[in-house]
Amino acid sequence: MPSMHDRIREDLLNKERALWTALTSADPAPAVQKLCNPEANLMFPQMPILTLENESDFHNALKPPFHRFDGYQLDEVRIIIIDLMAGAVTYKVRAVRGQKEYRATGSTTWGQGSDGEWTIFSHSETLL
Template sequence: MPDIHDRIRTEVMDKERALWTALTSAEPASEIIKLSNSYANFLWPKKEVLTFQDEKKFRRALKAPFHRFDTYELQDVRIIIMGLMAATVTCTVDATRDNKRWRATSHTTWSQASDGEWRICTHQETRI
């Protein structure tokens, strides 16, 4: 049986992939809201900090072509476990759209809710 830290790494990495799958879809807002705590903060390049306080504004900010990629790959993934109910994922994202390359560093902090689900607290991307 894997130890608790291995299980946390696996669960958080599955959630991080779900986040990036949502981010690269045509309409990511609904899925990102499901993956997040109600107080989550999002910091995307060339956008102000987004929260769910104004859900309409959040949804508008994520309208296509926001992050709609043909392909993406998470590289140099590092998962830091901060406790049994918190972890952070840092990585480099390499994506393409219409044969144009998009690269960024990414950081997502996850916390485990009372229902056992891992949810986003913060997510930040920095173009490189």
């Protein structure tokens, strides 16, 4: 039987993949919003810090074709368990669309609510 920490690591990796699947989709805002804690901060290269305080600003910032890629790959993934209800995922990401390539480092801090759902508290990407 996997340990509690192993289950948390698996949950966080699955959530991070869900985030990137949403970020690279045709219309990322609705799916990303569902993954976020109401207090979340999202920091993308060359953009202001996004929050959920103003929903229309959030949706405008993530409107298509934001991060629209054909595929992505997470490398050098490290999952840090902060406690049983919080963790961070750090990695390098490579995403492609046709001949265009996006390379960055990423970090997402996740917290688990009383309902058992993991939500994003902070996400950031830095171009390589």
